Amino acid sequence: MKARVLVTLKPGVLDPQGKAIHHALEGLGFDGVNDVRAGKLIELDLADDTDDAAIEDMCRKLLANTVIENFKIERLG
Amino acid sequence: MKARVLVTLKPGVLDPQGKAIHHALEGLGFDGVNDVRAGKLIELDLADDTDDAAIEDMCRKLLANTVIENFKIERLG
Numbered sequence: 001m002k003a004r005v006l007v008t009l010k011p012g013v014l015d016p017q018g019k020a021i022h023h024a025l026e027g028l029g030f031d032g033v034n035d036v037r038a039g040k041l042i043e044l045d046l047a048d049d050t051d052d053a054a055i056e057d058m059c060r061k062l063l064a065n066t067v068i069e070n071f072k073i074e075r076l077g
Numbered sequence: 078m079k080a081r082v083l084v085t086l087k088p089g090v091l092d093p094q095g096k097a098i099h100h101a102l103e104g105l106g107f108d109g110v111n112d113v114r115a116g117k118l119i120e121l122d123l124a125d126d127t128d129d130a131a132i133e134d135m136c137r138k139l140l141a142n143t144v145i146e147n148f149k150i151e152r153l154g
Contacts, residue, residue: 004083006081006118007118008118008120018119018120021119021139021140024139025135025139028135028138028139030131030134030135031124032123032124032126032127032131033121033122033123033124034122034123034124035121035122036119036120036121036122037119037120038117038118038119038120039117039118039119039120040115040116040117040118041083041084041085041115041116041117041118042095042098042113042114042115042116043085043095043113043114043115043116044110044112044113045110045111045112045113046109046110046111047108047109047110047111049109050109054107054109057107058102058105058107061105062098062101062102062105063098
């Protein structure tokens, strides 16, 4: 079973990497970019009997820093 | 209009960050993790008239290194 975890900075947390990407896009001539936020993507290949609670546990214990980051789990079947 | 870009390493490209996460998960006692791949997530807040071609152009020119990375664009409406 495949799952992916999307880790994003919480709103209000400064994101210098996103800001740098934003400026670079403008420098390349891309108009209409209002905001950019950078995050992490973690793709997991898991045993089929892994339940959502286990994945959430992985996120809380290792994959995300819940003080400053949100995470979202998406099962890909 | 919001969109997100998922940047992942191509199959076959070594992923030491993913390997490190995998080992750390095993060290924490999580069983049944077969593989972990680490990637990047870039959230874009774009003008409503931005078309897919423009986003793909951003990926090819800046957001992804297409020699070693794949990218996937998801519009969030």
